[in-house]
Amino acid sequence: MLRLVTSETPPEFTHSGSKRPTITDVARAAGVSIAVVSYALNGRPGVSAATRDRVLRIADEHGWRPNAAARSLRTTTRSIGLALVRGDSATTHPAAFMELLDGIQGTLAAKGLALVLQVVEDHDAAATLYRTWWAERRFDALLLTDVLVDDPRVEALRSARIPAVALCHPGAARGLASVHLDESEAYARTGRLLTGLGHRRVGLVTGPEALDSTARRVSALRAAVEEAGGALVDAPDAATQEDAAAATRVMLTSEEAPSAVVLSSDLAAVTALDVARRLHRDVPWDVSIVAGRDAPGCRLATPSVTTLPLPLTALGEAAGNAVLDLLDGERPVERVVPVGALTIRGTTAPFRR
Structure with a gap:
């Protein structure tokens, strides 16, 4: 194992020559976040010249190159990412989730955007995946469903300033673009x-x-x-x-x-x-x-x-349009989809004392 420590490389950086270096290795060696490495490597603003030079030099020293598959995903078409957590509505209520998905995908596809899904084990794993996706610039924006009262995914997206639309009440979105049923x-x-x-x-x-x-x-x-x-x-x-x-x-x-x-x-x-x-x-x-x-x-x-009706296709369409508005630079983005009137049928009657 080769251990390289310089005045600009924190001593905790370790990389095996037999393993392809990752963007995380470069970030650890440079003493910065993955997002800063991504900004520096892609020539984006917000990174000082000294930091950019250090990141580029360390990336070159360790032979890091962008993942070809990830880059091809990023450049072939504009894409929106959605990490699905096992046990959320996608798996517990698949028919309802497909209605939502139909609305989202139909709206995005009409504008040439693809929706890409990945299933993860829990909400913390989803938060980590969202940060990784954005650092590698795999997607143009991200979607968030089944939002928790205290959701680690929301904080991850907010702190990294990742463009995202949360399908929840604005109070739970905490500053993210939001779309919700009333x-x-x-x-x-x-x-x-x-x-x-x-x-x-x-x-x-x-x-x-x-x-x-x-x-x-x-x-x-x-x-x-x-x-x-x-x-x-x-x-x-x-x-x-x-x-x-x-x-x-x-x-x-x-x-x-x-x-x-x-x-x-x-x-x-x-x-x-x-x-x-x-x-x-x-x-x-x-x-x-x-x-x-x-x-x-x-x-x-x-x-x-x-x-009660639950207009999930309409919710999906509103979410897709919110993503498009976000990519067009509209801020803040907030949409409310009304729930229609109750349909009274045979299971309700006056209370019989």
């Missing part, structure tokens, strides 16, 4: 519908508790129900159909069971309908059910399920 208004409207039907104890079964969208759904529905003198029983962290089934069963068998249950997905609502039947609860007279997303399963169920 679910707070939609869930408040749902609460007013149910309390208007006389329901005073309302259950909510929704997605992972760490998601910012989950927190906003819970807050909006609780405020509407409590304003009418009722109480909300919430069960976040129901990411799968199995979770939704378990949460619904617990609610409906409790001493103070809710007379109405709102579920954030169509699959969860149809599952809850089956759970209610197995518990010999008559829907809608013993318990009303509302789904936070419409789908054929809701329309074909018996009884058919009352739903």
